[in-house]
Amino acid sequence: MRFQQHLDDAMAAATPLLGRGRVADYIPALAAVDAEAFGMAIATVDGEVCEVGDAGRAFSIQSISKLFSLVLTLALGGDAIWERVGREPSGSPFNSLVQLETENGIPRNPFINAGAIVVTDRLHSLTGDAGTAVADFLRAETGNTLLDTDPAVAVSEAGHGHRNSALAHFLASYGNLENPVATVLSNYYAHCAIAASCRDLALAGRFLARHGVLADGSRLLTRSEAKRVNAVLLTCGTYDAAGQFAYRVGLPGKSGVGGGILTIVPGHGALCVWSPGLDAAGNSVAGVAALDAFTTSTGLSVF
Numbered sequence: 001m002r003f004q005q006h007l008d009d010a011m012a013a014a015t016p017l018l019g020r021g022r023v024a025d026y027i028p029a030l031a032a033v034d035a036e037a038f039g040m041a042i043a044t045v046d047g048e049v050c051e052v053g054d055a056g057r058a059f060s061i062q063s064i065s066k067l068f069s070l071v072l073t074l075a076l077g078g079d080a081i082w083e084r085v086g087r088e089p090s091g092s093p094f095n096s097l098v099q100l101e102t103e104n105g106i107p108r109n110p111f112i113n114a115g116a117i118v119v120t121d122r123l124h125s126l127t128g129d130a131g132t133a134v135a136d137f138l139r140a141e142t143g144n145t146l147l148d149t150d151p152a153v154a155v156s157e158a159g160h161g162h163r164n165s166a167l168a169h170f171l172a173s174y175g176n177l178e179n180p181v182a183t184v185l186s187n188y189y190a191h192c193a194i195a196a197s198c199r200d201l202a203l204a205g206r207f208l209a210r211h212g213v214l215a216d217g218s219r220l221l222t223r224s225e226a227k228r229v230n231a232v233l234l235t236c237g238t239y240d241a242a243g244q245f246a247y248r249v250g251l252p253g254k255s256g257v258g259g260g261i262l263t264i265v266p267g268h269g270a271l272c273v274w275s276p277g278l279d280a281a282g283n284s285v286a287g288v289a290a291l292d293a294f295t296t297s298t299g300l301s302v303f
């Protein structure tokens with residue numbers, strides 16, 4: 001349990017910030033969450049799990065799911081996805097439309113909404129059901145058979161999804177969707193609305209700390225692909241705050257508007273934090289502070 005004290009200290013550092021920021025309410029079903037909740041868990045490469053606070057409580061993973069849809073798409077379809085989506089930070093909000101027009105319908109990266117919608121489209125073609133593919137993967141890596149989409153959140157988001165609809169239609173107008181817009185969006189909402197805990201997500205992300213090797217010892221990604229996914233996480237995983245996140249935390253990471261952030265400590269483990277209050281870029285205020293404290297006290301970062 002070499003990380004327990006560091007997790008306890010990280011929670012103590014973040015506690016004064018609980019309730020700060022804004023809970024995402026553009027998806028009405030997310031607004032009901034406990035704004036003061038906080039959890040953190042690390043799953044190490046050698047099988048240890050340490051946790052603190054509400055680490056076992058399920059929350060809406062939202063954009064963290066974009067990491068899993070990307071790695072499944074790479075595993076099943078290889079590099080072809082990079083002809084349809086870029087790998088540069090956008091410097092724009094996660095739901096921005098503006099670059100799509102100036103850049104001919106090719107989203108800047110797979111972690112902003114436009115890019116994730118393209119990845120979901122490709123994964124849907126590869127598997128026949130992108131939403132289920134992500135949930136199946138998470139169940140397999142965590143051993144949590146109850147892990148699934150929260151249908152109330154998916155319905156709530158679909159009912160208020162004008163921006164994502166606009167992005168998807170815009171992509172379709174450039175010929176960058178293979179499936180009907182409604183199919184792609186319902187699969188995108190299905191994986192964003194998966195409910196999982198910090199513990200689950202740390203277990204599910206651990207293969208990236210193991211350079212692509214899954215819980216059962218099989219390989220999902222080559223070592224080189226795992227390195228590349230971690231690089232895109234570092235540069236694009238926290239949207240237009242990716243520079244600030246690298247500065248403070250120094251780890252590849254993916255955030256979601258549910259307040260979760262999953263980070264990878266290559267060679268050591270996957271570390272997930274959750275607290276619902278968000279900053280202006282959509283990243284958890286207490287979560288970033290806790291990760292900052294953890295990487296400072298352990299000295300573990302990619303830098």
Ligand code: GLN
Pocket residue numbers: 061062063064094095113157164192255256257258282
């Ligand atoms: N499902 C959310 C959306 O499309 C995901 C956004 C996020 O977590 N940043 O708006």
